[in-house]
Amino acid sequence: MLEVRGVHTFYGQIEALKGIDVTVNEGEIVTLIGSNGAGKTTLLMTICGSPRAAKGTITFEGRDITRMPTHHLVGTGIAQSPEGRRIFPRMTVYENLQMGALRTDPKYFKQDLDMVYSLFPRLQERQEQRGGTLSGGEQQMLAIGRALMSRPRLLLLDEPSLGLAPMVVRQIFDVIKEINRRDKMTVFLVEQNAFHALKLAHRAYVMVNGVITLQGSGQELLANPEIRAAYLEGGSH
Amino acid sequence: MTVQVKDTSAATAPNVLFPALKEAFIASLLIVALGLPLLGLKADNQGPDLVLTKRWDLLGIAVAVMFVGRFVLAFLRGQKAARQGGLPQEKKKSGDNSIARLLNQNAKVLGLLGLLCAILMPFVIPDANARYVIFISTTFMIYIMLGWGLNIVVGLAGLLDLGYVAFYAVGAYSYALIATHFGWSFWICLPLAGLFAAFFGVVLGFPVLRLRGDYLAIVTLGFGEIIRVILINWGPVTGGPNGIGGIPAISFFGIEFSRGEGGFASDFGLEYSSMHKIIFLYFVILGMAVLTNLFTQRMRKLPAGRAWEALREDEIACRSLGINPTNIKLSAFALGAMFGGFAGSFFSVRAGFISPESFTFIESAVILAIVVLGGMGSQMGVVMAAALIVLLPETFRQFAEYRMLAFGVAMVLIMVWRPRGLLAFREPTIRLHPKDHQASVKEAA
Numbered sequence: 001m002l003e004v005r006g007v008h009t010f011y012g013q014i015e016a017l018k019g020i021d022v023t024v025n026e027g028e029i030v031t032l033i034g035s036n037g038a039g040k041t042t043l044l045m046t047i048c049g050s051p052r053a054a055k056g057t058i059t060f061e062g063r064d065i066t067r068m069p070t071h072h073l074v075g076t077g078i079a080q081s082p083e084g085r086r087i088f089p090r091m092t093v094y095e096n097l098q099m100g101a102l103r104t105d106p107k108y109f110k111q112d113l114d115m116v117y118s119l120f121p122r123l124q125e126r127q128e129q130r131g132g133t134l135s136g137g138e139q140q141m142l143a144i145g146r147a148l149m150s151r152p153r154l155l156l157l158d159e160p161s162l163g164l165a166p167m168v169v170r171q172i173f174d175v176i177k178e179i180n181r182r183d184k185m186t187v188f189l190v191e192q193n194a195f196h197a198l199k200l201a202h203r204a205y206v207m208v209n210g211v212i213t214l215q216g217s218g219q220e221l222l223a224n225p226e227i228r229a230a231y232l233e234g235g236s237h
Numbered sequence: 238m239t240v241q242v243k244d245t246s247a248a249t250a251p252n253v254l255f256p257a258l259k260e261a262f263i264a265s266l267l268i269v270a271l272g273l274p275l276l277g278l279k280a281d282n283q284g285p286d287l288v289l290t291k292r293w294d295l296l297g298i299a300v301a302v303m304f305v306g307r308f309v310l311a312f313l314r315g316q317k318a319a320r321q322g323g324l325p326q327e328k329k330k331s332g333d334n335s336i337a338r339l340l341n342q343n344a345k346v347l348g349l350l351g352l353l354c355a356i357l358m359p360f361v362i363p364d365a366n367a368r369y370v371i372f373i374s375t376t377f378m379i380y381i382m383l384g385w386g387l388n389i390v391v392g393l394a395g396l397l398d399l400g401y402v403a404f405y406a407v408g409a410y411s412y413a414l415i416a417t418h419f420g421w422s423f424w425i426c427l428p429l430a431g432l433f434a435a436f437f438g439v440v441l442g443f444p445v446l447r448l449r450g451d452y453l454a455i456v457t458l459g460f461g462e463i464i465r466v467i468l469i470n471w472g473p474v475t476g477g478p479n480g481i482g483g484i485p486a487i488s489f490f491g492i493e494f495s496r497g498e499g500g501f502a503s504d505f506g507l508e509y510s511s512m513h514k515i516i517f518l519y520f521v522i523l524g525m526a527v528l529t530n531l532f533t534q535r536m537r538k539l540p541a542g543r544a545w546e547a548l549r550e551d552e553i554a555c556r557s558l559g560i561n562p563t564n565i566k567l568s569a570f571a572l573g574a575m576f577g578g579f580a581g582s583f584f585s586v587r588a589g590f591i592s593p594e595s596f597t598f599i600e601s602a603v604i605l606a607i608v609v610l611g612g613m614g615s616q617m618g619v620v621m622a623a624a625l626i627v628l629l630p631e632t633f634r635q636f637a638e639y640r641m642l643a644f645g646v647a648m649v650l651i652m653v654w655r656p657r658g659l660l661a662f663r664e665p666t667i668r669l670h671p672k673d674h675q676a677s678v679k680e681a682a
């Protein structure tokens with residue numbers, strides 16, 4: 001479904017991605033783990049077209065999207081919950097969700113809204129509250145909900161667990177699992193929280209300094225001693 | 238530490254008293270420094286000589302007022318902060334917001350009331366004042382239009398534009414040129430002038446698409462000046478510093494407001510009065526302002542208008558949701574400029590004469606002040622701020638030279654009282670079923 005082939009991305013002179021190959025198949029949850037500064041966010045943003053890949057190709061459902069303007073991407077069926085959530089703080093929860101549905105047929109709006117509210121009942125309770133006054137967990141729910149409002153076939157999530165309490169993380173990961181299982185949503189999940197991500201994912205990639213160093217099924221990597229040493233020791237359980 | 242402060246009021250008193258005294262003292266020193274040349278010493282011409290009068294009493298009064306005022310303010314604030322423990326700022330804001338929220342939530346009712354007053358006003362004011370009052374009210378309306386126009390650009394889309402006067406000028410000059418050269422009627426010139434201004438909005442918008450914040454402000458400031466310099470120097474077309482005169486007055490859908498046969502008064506069997514024209518213009522601009530308002534309200538609910546606000550909050554998120562920032566910014570510039578162009582047309586047609594002098598930077602500053610003072614993005618706020626800025630200096634007219642001083646003091650006071658503008662609370666574009674909502678909140682609690 002999503003094919004990243006030999007992608008290099010630069011910030012000025014600095015090469016942040018050094019030839020990345022990643023495949024996400026339809027119906028899968030694929031996770032990308034790596035420590036801070038590895039280039040995970042850069043890869044997600046490159047898929048979305050800013051910054052642009054200097055070399056390599058990115059295709060989605062057979063269509064080359066390497067040079068596609070970022071704002072056209074949502075029309076192809078890719079939605080993103082970006083790093084740092086980036087919800088609209090002065091708008092209400094409801095308005096934020098409306099913004100997510102900007103490029104979809106209004107006839108689906110009600111149905112999609114109900115779907116998001118059923119996944120995150122919290123959002124319904126707070127639908128008139130301003131985004132900026134939500135808790136971190138609620139903001140993350142809103143970011144995912146807003147992404148879902150565009151009826152994507154591929155959902156890109158950048159560190160949804162960042163800064164959240166373990167219980168909230170579990171709740172959000174349960175929802176990711178649920179939409180994958182029930183709605184057959186394909187998910188590409190970028191995480192530092194390797195333990196939860198690997199448990200959830202069908203397949204996983206490990207990135208170090210802009211290079212993919214390991215890949216395999218979630219279970220394999222979870223059992224891998226190197227991974228355990230590098231990413232799992234110390235309190236992620 | 239905070240516990241101790243919270244505990245007893247006896248413990249808080251010295252804590253609050255001393256800083257308040259100190260603050261008052263510093264403020265008084267400032268007044269001495271400022272007031273010495275401004276108030277304390279006065280130079281008078283006595284024949285050929287310049288005589289220095291010393292007015293220590295005046296300075297003393299100013300210092301005393303400052304000291305007491307500052308002390309009371311600081312003391313009360315300190316007490317309030319102490320009472321609320323560690324979070325004085327947050328609390329204060331939400332408290333203040335409740336007024337803004339109340340005003341905003343009843344904006345429709347207030348707006349209709351205001352509109353009703355505005356409609357009735359020309360019929361109830363005593364004749365002696367009529368000309369003056371309607372003149373000022375028309376000015377007021379022009380500034381409301383300008384404020385609403387700039388509000389789209391600055392308040393909603395968050396693009397700090399310091400050269401908004403450029404579009405006001407383009408509108409005024411387009412109107413003047415079209416009306417004087419082609420002799421077309423008001424109702425043709427007005428939309429053309431608006432379109433022209435909108436076109437300029439797009440043209441000037443293109444180069445600044447990638448700029449934001451300070452850089453955008455500086456470049457737009459430049460645009461404002463460029464337009465003015467062009468107006469001064471492009472003599473053959475714009476009349477240079479002399480401007481354009483003889484702009485035809487407004488007509489009643491083709492019927493002139495003239496004395497005698499074929500004029501408005503004789504056609505409608507009224508006694509001729511020069512007020513008819515002024516009142517008609519007032520009603521036209523009032524109608525236009527209402528349209529502008531409704532249009533903007535509507536826009537805020539549509540994707541394009543919604544995107545302005547989203548863009549102001551987070552451009553990256555907007556892109557990922559499929560919003561093309563280029564189009565959205567340009568549409569904000571264009572629409573804002575169009576409103577400015579309309580306002581310019583009204584300025585032209587009312588005065589019958591325009592010159593570059595009317596379109597200096599200070600105009601941009603005043604319009605921006607209206608938007609900021611009103612609370613960025615609030616339509617109601619713009620009206621209130623425009624009322625202050627246009628009407629306040631007028632009411633202080635009898636104080637002659639102290640007029641601008643009083644105006645400045647009022648501005649400072651407002652910013653102290655409401656640092657984020659009169660109506661800083663953003664009203665959601667949609668109210669959901671309030672009852673359901675309250676029920677669900679109760680359930681959750």
Ligand SMILES: Nc1ncnc2c1ncn2[C@@H]1O[C@H](COP(=O)(O)OP(=O)(O)O)[C@@H](O)[C@H]1O
Nearest residue numbers: 011014016034035036037038039040041042043
């Ligand atoms: N806008 C930017 N300009 C320059 N360098 C950047 C920028 N964003 C990220 N980088 C650099 O690129 C590398 C990868 O960053 P990032 O993709 O954010 O990592 P991760 O998401 O894995 O924590 C880091 O070394 C970071 O410093």
Ligand SMILES: [Mg+2]
Nearest residue numbers: 040041083159
């Ligand atoms: Mg990151």
